Amino acid sequence: MFAKGDPKSLPTADEISAFLGKETVFQGKMTFQGVFRLDGKFEGEIFDSGTLIVGEAAAIKGKVGVHTLVILGRVDGEVRATSRVEIHANGILCGDLVTPVLVINEGGLLDGTCKMEKAEPTTPDIASGTSSPGNPVST
Secondary structure (H helix, E strand, O other): OEEOOOOOOOOOHHHEEEEEOOOOEEEEEEOOOOEEEEOOEEEEEEEEEEEEEEOOOOEEEEEEEEEEEEEOOEEEEEEEEEEEEEEOOOOEEEEEEEEOOEEEEOOOEEEEEEEEOOOOOEEEEOOOOEEEEOOOOOO
16 A cells, blocks of 8 residues: 555556646546646546546646546545556646555555545456356356
8 A cells, every 4th residue: 555666557648648737727527537747726626537637737626537547736625536546656646535545655645535446347248249247157
């Protein structure tokens, strides 16, 4: 749960599909796919989205619902991550958190409540030959 060292799982610049810079201020509701890096200020809701990277200078106030959340800056509010949350050195999360996996690096701060829920297991979908959450397997 606690780790020391440099961020190891940050996506490369080639993997980032959207970016808001340091001087950006955004209010409202946002959704995205892929990897989004926020280095500015955001107030509102981010929901049904992929991987959100909160940069060192970034600040978010509001509700966040993403697949993966990587915090290098500050997040204030309610957070639900369906895969994982990483709080890196100097990262701050103040508020309520629900996630199946939480990683807090040395220097990171969580000030609030945390509920760890197991990720919904994926099971094979017999008809399509793929897996999806919650599909029962019949034999």
